[in-house]
Structures are given as structure tokens and as C-alpha cells.
Amino acid sequence: MKIDIVTIFPEFFDTFLKTSIIKRAIEDGLVEIELHQLRDYSHNKHKKIDDTPYGGGAGMLMAFPPFYDVIHQLKRENTKVIMLSPQGKLFNQKTATELSLSKHLILLCGHYEGIDARVEELIDLEISIGDYILTGGEIPAMIISDAVIRLIPEVIHQDSAEQDSLQNGWLKYPQYTKPEEYKGFKVPEVLVSGNHQLIDQWRTKQQIKKTLNKRPDLVNQIEKTEKEVQLLKEFNKNKK
Structure with missing residues (x-):
């Protein structure tokens, strides 16, 4: 370029x-x-x-x-x-x-x-x-x-570019690094579980949750998967 x-x-x-x-x-x-x-x-x-x-x-x-x-x-x-x-x-x-x-x-x-x-x-x-x-x-x-x-x-x-905040519309899920615990502040257990399927599910939920909390104006602009639509309905239902 x-x-x-x-x-x-x-x-x-x-x-x-x-x-x-x-x-x-x-x-x-x-x-x-x-x-x-x-x-x-x-x-x-x-x-x-x-x-x-x-x-x-x-x-x-x-x-x-x-x-x-x-x-x-x-x-x-x-x-x-x-x-x-x-x-x-x-x-x-x-x-x-x-x-x-x-x-x-x-x-x-x-x-x-x-x-x-x-x-x-x-x-x-x-x-x-x-x-x-x-x-x-x-x-x-x-x-x-x-x-x-x-x-x-x-x-x-x-992979880094594709997972960035806003690249697929959603904000990026929370991220953590070592140490696993410091002065009572802990990394979520799922991230140290070694279960990549559970980790992927957690991350999907977290990016939707974070977007709803920080940038709700973005939600209607996102082209959502069926899974994301279902999770969004669950989050909205729990808010009521």
C-alpha cells in the first residue's frame, strides 16, 4: 500500500x-x-x-x-x-x-x-x-x-487483528495475565481451567456483556450470529 x-x-x-x-x-x-x-x-x-x-x-x-x-x-x-x-x-x-x-x-x-x-x-x-x-x-x-x-x-x-475490539462489532472480552492472584485479585477460574471450549463460551458471553455495559449504542449495528442473538436475549431477560 x-x-x-x-x-x-x-x-x-x-x-x-x-x-x-x-x-x-x-x-x-x-x-x-x-x-x-x-x-x-x-x-x-x-x-x-x-x-x-x-x-x-x-x-x-x-x-x-x-x-x-x-x-x-x-x-x-x-x-x-x-x-x-x-x-x-x-x-x-x-x-x-x-x-x-x-x-x-x-x-x-x-x-x-x-x-x-x-x-x-x-x-x-x-x-x-x-x-x-x-x-x-x-x-x-x-x-x-x-x-x-x-x-x-x-x-x-x-489472529490478533481479527479478535480486536470492534473488528466483529463487539468489544473484546476481558483479558488477564500472570500472576494468577495478587493481593486478593484473582483471574477468573475458567481461564486457567485448560478447557478451551468453556473458555470460548465465556469469552463470547463476556464480549456481549461488555458491549451492553460500555457501548450499548453498538449493539443494533452488529451483524449477529444465532448464538449471539440468543445470548443477547438472555442478558436482556436477566436485566428485567
Whole structure:
């Protein structure tokens, strides 16, 4: 996969690209990430990329021509152009999974009061990471890149990715490690029983219970198995 990130602050990504799993994915040739300084595409001799909005209003707006030029230079046949914006579709694990199948992503990082609206005619997707405002699109670009890259085969163990919270809709079951007991706090007996069938049953029940308790808003969005539907009915019945 190739990810091109268009930004006026490429230095923002220095640590992100040189740390942990992202660093290894780049070194192993599983992903290529290239940063592009938007000011290099400015039509202004001072490399200015913003101006006052037509019709008046507070602040400055990022200009259309630099984005037009950089998109047309970078875009190829299988490219998805993504603008990061609080007005976009909320980013979730389903979208991350879909994007992980792409061969080429271009991420546009906005600033100031946003980007000239004509850019919307050049993009494939507008994404928001949440209903709040940040100073720029660099942090969202890192979040989306991180979420997508870890789903690329061989970046992390496939079993780990498949069992993550939200990957199948549910939150992940509780997990424990050694010691088995510490100051009266014990690991559930079923997990040290050695009975993998009972452990699987316990984990299925726990992920449903945890989702109901922590994120009940997710339940109706999940495509459930017959077993999960039955367990959900039992949990709801016991609540009454």
C-alpha cells in the first residue's frame, strides 16, 4: 500500500513514521508513506496557501489551486482521495477495514477555517475522527494511517487483528495475565481451567456483556450470529 499525506507540517509525522509497528511496516516494505509539503504547490512567490473567504467571515481558508495540483500529480488509477474534516463520515473499524484493501490513499490535512469547497469535487471520501474540532488534519491522518496499516496482512498477527475490539462489532472480552492472584485479585477460574471450549463460551458471553455495559449504542449495528442473538436475549431477560 502507498499512503501520500498532504500537509503544511510534514515534521509533525517524524516520530510517527519512526516508531514501533509503523516503522517496521515501512522497513518490511508492507506500506510506503510519503509526505508532501502543500506549500510546494503554491502559486504564490511567498508559498502562501491560504486567503480570506469570499463573502466575508472569520479566519483564513486554504486555497483550491495547491490542492488541485497535488491531487492531480499524485492520483493514479486505484487511488482513494480522502479529506480529513469534522464534517465528514465518522471513522470506524469498518471503514478502516475497507481502506486497508486499497492500494493507494491520499490524505488531505486541512487547517485554519478549512479548505476551499471546490476540493470536495476531487475527493472520494470525507472523514471525521469525531465530533470535535482540532487545529489541523495531521492527527486524524496519523490515526487513520495507524488503523489502516495494522490491518494490512503481515503487519501484525492476523489472529490478533481479527479478535480486536470492534473488528466483529463487539468489544473484546476481558483479558488477564500472570500472576494468577495478587493481593486478593484473582483471574477468573475458567481461564486457567485448560478447557478451551468453556473458555470460548465465556469469552463470547463476556464480549456481549461488555458491549451492553460500555457501548450499548453498538449493539443494533452488529451483524449477529444465532448464538449471539440468543445470548443477547438472555442478558436482556436477566436485566428485567
